[in-house]
Amino acid sequence: METRADVLIVGAGMVGSALALALQGSGLDVLVVDGGALSVKPFDPQAAFEPRVSALSAASQRILERLGAWEGIAARRLSPYSQMQVWDGSGTGQIHFCASSVHAEVLGHIVENRVIQDALLERLHDSDIGLLGEARLEQLRHSGDDWLLTLADGRQLRAPLVIGADGAHSAIRRLSGTPTREWDYLHHAIVTSVRTAEPHGRTAWQRFTDDGPLAFLPLEREGEHWCSIVWSVTPAQADRLMSLDSGAFCQALERAFEGRLGKVLGCDPRLCVPLRQRHAKRYVARGLALIGDAAHTIHPLAGQGVNLGFLDAAVLAEVLLHAAARGENLADERVLARYERRRMPHNLSLMAAMEGFQRLFQADRLPIRWLRNTGLKVVNDLPEVKALFVREALGLSGDMPELAKVAN
Template sequence: METRADVLIVGAGMVGSALALALQNSGLEILLLDGGPLTVKPFAVDGPFEPRVSALSVASQRILERVGAWEGVRQRRASPYTDMHVWDGSGTGLVHFSASSVHAEHLGHIVENRVVQDALLECLHDSDIGLLANARLEQLRHSGDDWLLTLADGRQLRSPLVIAADGAHSAVRRLAGCETREWDYLHHAIVTSVRCDKPHANTAWQRFTDDGPLAFLPLQRGDEHWCSIVWSITPVEAERMMALNDDAFCRALERAFEGCLGTVLAADPRLCVPLRQRHAKRYVDNGLALIGDAAHTIHPLAGQGVNLGFLDAAVLAEELLAAVQRGERLADMRVLSRYERRRMPHNLALMAAMEGFERLFQADRLPLRWLRNTGLKLVDQSAQAKALFVRQALGLSGDLPALARP
């Protein structure tokens, strides 16, 4: 049995779901498929936090508002943060960013990935977008002017345009033979939620330790004492930390964070994630486009990964809808290349900046330590430089698609 669609999106994660919703009411037959069940789970506002969170920028919030999902996020759980403290644990450099410096209410929201996902799924179930759950892709090949996809259960799907939104280990990217540049950071990230003695004051805290960056991100559940942590450390150290009991882990975390929020009172179950940089050499081919983690993965130290993905989805939707208005063939390289030209330079620039930061703060040589501490102090003393960084955190710089503009 063969099913046909004008646009076939593989991967119903946050980015793929946002793209599908951005294309609804376009007159296009949209089919969104995923290897998972695509069901919305019951959510308890006072329940435990999910370990994986995202630091959603204001631009990402606008995109979610305009595809109809932000209200679902807000009704569940979202933690706004107004300030950010960054300091070098091996020196004296410190910088403080504040939303008030650019007359903004907040810098963004810390939101559990599951919350965003379920809010998007609610909107998808209320739309006319075709959903195909538990659909595992096994084969992908050209068939005339179309792509023909074969699923594990034998079903076949046909479309002139396939969008890969199936994550860092994208099956579409692999089966289509898209080349990537990638390398291992030789670090793992430990993620969990912890309760601290002192309130987080709606502030994102990040300390650069000798092993790697450690972030405490504010969470809200009736008080200001819960934080999501992302701790980037060497694989050997990560293995040791994962083997500790909860109390010993809390003490180690407290020492690494210099006790900035007092005693770490409790920790939820931990996850350990290997860190790897990956970037596709091309985002597009005939009838094919990569978005989100399928196109690029980035170090989590700035929390920008999902924000880049939402901008990918918004820009691609904008270019496809413009092509529909002009009567162009959506799968044409001229159409898809417009998306690549708008997104690749921005993504590469941010990835290069994050790579530079990561290497600079890992460097142990005295001149580089002096350089990074001096740099942090100079930035902290310059209102103009800080405003530039704040606008980047808000997602308000560069070529913004209409869905992300004020």
Template sequence: MVSGMDVSHDRVDLVIVGGGMVGVALACALAPTGLSIRILESRDGSPQSLIDALPELSAEGFDPRVSALTCASQQFLTHVGAWSRMQAARICPYTDMSVWDGRGRGAIQFSAAELHEPCLGHIVENRVTLAALYAAMQEIDTIRFQPGAKIKSVSPPDTQGIRTLRLAGGESLSTALLVGADGAHSRIRAMTGMGATEWDYGHHAIVTTIETELPHRSTCWQRFTEDGPLALLPLADPSERKLSIVWSTSPSHARELMALDENAFCAELGHTFEYRLGQVLSCDTRHLHPLRQRHAQRYVQAGLALVGDAAHTIHPLAGQGVNLGLLDAAALAEVLIDARDRGEAPGDERVLRRYQRMRRADNLQTAAAMEGFRRLFDDLPAPIRLLRSSGMSLVNRLAPVKQHLMLMAMGLRGEVPRLARRP
């Protein structure tokens, strides 16, 4: 080997940077194209290590990171071969949702029975979803997963539209299409000059698993307080007393809550939740996450696309973040499959703009709706609070409006990518 030269140089059709749920789901969805795919993941550890560890991890407790997966996400995960594996591990369908104004009398009750559906969605631990996707991925010969990959640079596209990535170990990798699926702090977005608009929500989220005195009854609960929303999400526990919480509140209040011991935190949580499930008996280790909204100014360039949190992040109050990312993956896979059938190059910017048209406006609309909803529940003057509560109660009585909202939230209405549509 000559000193100073690359350790190796490979050429693949598609490189996905980020081995999380969205990146791996995209790779699995593209299996029919026959494209050679490399997934670069910065963290160490093989996919098999998570698959092997999952039973023991599940026996020890619940992953504090969970997602409220919609019917559209369920359909896409079924399409890529992950859903049956998730069912065999641990998922929790929820049939009802109870939302109320903590500073008024307004409340909305959603029920799957009103739609003649078996459930509104599923609460699933992120590691369960990821392990299932890893297992599906390992059955596809055209995908190679590379852990511990640190990217040093990304070149602009050459005259043939090829980009070259250089890794910390000296390896270089050329590809016709680079996909950034590397999260909110995406290095791919930064390295390629894909600007993003972002701002601080003024909220921090406390996430943990709790046990309550009364069973959750397969219901998601959300109370809007003057400081932010508090959500309790049911988990697949035989006693139905385990729930995951996402408590979004001001940074100062979040720090105060994090400083409490377990008993004091449980008491404060029970009080804030108005004891809807009785006393909070215990909680696991608490995790604190600052909340920021980000949106890439564009999702694509020649030979480059952003998906998931690399393209957008939103407030977790409606649990739509992962679902939007999976819809990005479904849309991009649809575009690339159709491009292959037409004989078009996957990195052609005209091809990638179809994906951007499918997803950017929808993601912006969802982000704007979440921001408007969040501001609606700020500490507002009493007359506006009264109108807010009255409006919630009115919607609760208008069955067609409520059913439309439920169907949209479930991904059963609106422009849904083909791979995520129910047959």
């Protein structure tokens, strides 16, 4: 059996779902395909926090609001933060960012990925977008002017335009033969949620240790103090930390964090994720586009991965809608290249910056330690420079798609 669509989005994760919602009401026949089930789970506010979270920027919040998903996120669980404290564990350099420096209430929100996903799926189920779950892709080939996708159960899908939104290990990227530049960071990230003795003060904390950055991200729960942690360490250190029992792990974590939030009282089950940077050499080809982690993965140092993906989705939707209004062929590579030209430079510049930070703070030579500590102190004493960083993080500058712009 063959199913046809105008636009076929492979991957119903956060970024793919956002793109689909941005295209609803366009008159295009959009079909979203995913290998997993596309049901929305009932939310239990007393349930443990999901280990994987995202630090949503203000730009991402505006996108989700305009897609109608933010209300579902707020009804479940989110944790705003208005300050960020960063310091070098090997020196005295530190820097403090505050939303009030640009007259904003918050810098962003820490939200569990499952919460974002369910809020988006909820909107998709209420839309005119086609959904096909538990559909694993096995083959991808050209058929005339279309792409023909064959699923594991033998069904076939046909579309002139296919969007790969299927994550870091994208089948679309692999099956289409899209080349990438990639390298291993030689670090693993340990992620979990921990309960602390002291309140986090709606502050995102990050300490650069000798092994790698350690982030404590604020989580909201009445009567208790919780944070999501992302601890980047060498593989050998990761193996050692993962082998510890909960009590010993909490003690090691407390020491690494210099006890900034008092005693670490407990932790949820831990995940360990190898870190690898990956960037597709091209985001587009005839009838094909990659967005989100299918196009680029980045070090979790600044928590920008999903924010870049939401901007990809918003820009691609804008390009496609404008082209459709002009009667252009959406599968034309010249049309899709407009998306690539807007997103690739921004993504590459941020990836290069994160790579530079990561190398700078892992350098052990005394002159480099002195340089980075001095740099942190100098920037911390320059409010105008710090405000520029804050405005960039909030999405108040640069080439913003309409979905992400501040309303006039």
